[in-house]
Amino acid sequence: MDMRESITPSFSLPESPNSDTDDSASAALVSSTKALFTLLGGSPTTTDSTVVNGTTKKSSATSKLCSVCADKSTGLHYGASTCEGCKGFFKRSVQNKKVYHCSQDNCCEIDKQNRNRCQSCRFRKCISKGMLTEAVREDRMPGGRNGNSIYSNYKQRRSIIRKTRDYVEEIERRPFQSLPSGKKLIKELVEMDCLDRLINLKGLRINPASASSDIAPACKRLTRIGDEIVEQLVEWTKTLPFFDELPVEAHTHLLTQRWAELVLLSAGYYACSVFTPDSPDTTEMIDETDEISFTNPQVNLRLLQNRLALVLGKEIPFEHVSKEAGTLVHRFTTLLNSFSNLKVSPEAYVCIKAITLLHLSPDSTLDRTIIDKVNTLQDHFVKTLQIHLHQPGEDSQQTTSLAQILEWLPELRNASSVLLHSKMFYVPFLLCKNPRRLVFDE
DNA sequence: CATCAAGGCCAA
């Protein structure tokens, strides 16, 4: 089926670990999309928070009740005040990666008497009440307490959600005016973007101890890089202000469809922000060919050849690189060129990223109400982007119009299909960052 | 040393 297998050069990406029934673009993502569910925080559907029996005030009395089923609470468990039953249920669900389905309409009431009637709705309520899958330990180590990072991340997310709501309301009240609170919000979105995590992929690390005998692990890392990329994108998704507005299924659906575009957009933005438009004064170059070209695919193919050699610890013949990655590199270079013409600011970039993620194909299988919600959210980000573009830029003159950016998006989409077909998901990253300069905080 | 919040155990 995959005739490439026989002539596969050692750097290309084989098919996904244990599936080969289809060669669809997302085949290599099979393991990743499954992981999406667990990473995104469990299984089921909506994250609506049906506030039952007057939980409006958080008095001392309510804190002694389980926030999921109103049974007697035995303290904080995984981020929420719950009973032993809901605690154990949540733990088992996460540990065993359970995916439940509601036989009704995903709106079963959960209380002490009927909490065992629908696992799906019980788990959904656990999540909506703030229980965090991250708080269930993978290593099963007992005792102690979880570090603050898990919960602070969550709190940060909640606060951004609140600010976004205010912001969106403000936009709707008085559109097309400069909004200081909006500026602040966009700034926070920029800070949460974590582009570095995506750029500094572990899979592209050079093992200093590795001689050419260690090629196998390097190769293996390259084949797993799709998983790593998706993992990073999932983390990014979780920090989005609208994360809790959509059911996990919707996030999975969107990410599965759009991740390649997000990869190209991120890599492209990184390249544009690091390599200032054709500046000849490149003082700290490592090689004479260390810089990505925005116009010449041949230069980039050479660059790819060199960096692959670095990562794999072995020379790759140029014809090989050219044959396998030529189309992709060509396409990526063209995309870079048009993208750099847009002169996108960090603020605009985060908006474009959100708009890209929120793009639904016409044949989407999602629920009608969810589709409407996604479209509304996308509209909000388009508005936000437009407002940003209308603000007087401090440095260079903002000459890019909203229309120019929106017209560029189909080009991104087309290029993403080339990336998916090539299955060499690491190419954009390898081209825009020298593996020698990768930075890791751990 | 008490407390809190993880994990484990096992009868129902």
Next chain:
DNA sequence: TTGGCCTTGATG
């Protein structure tokens, strides 16, 4: 599978 009770171990 559930959930009451027990053990663990970091934290203040």
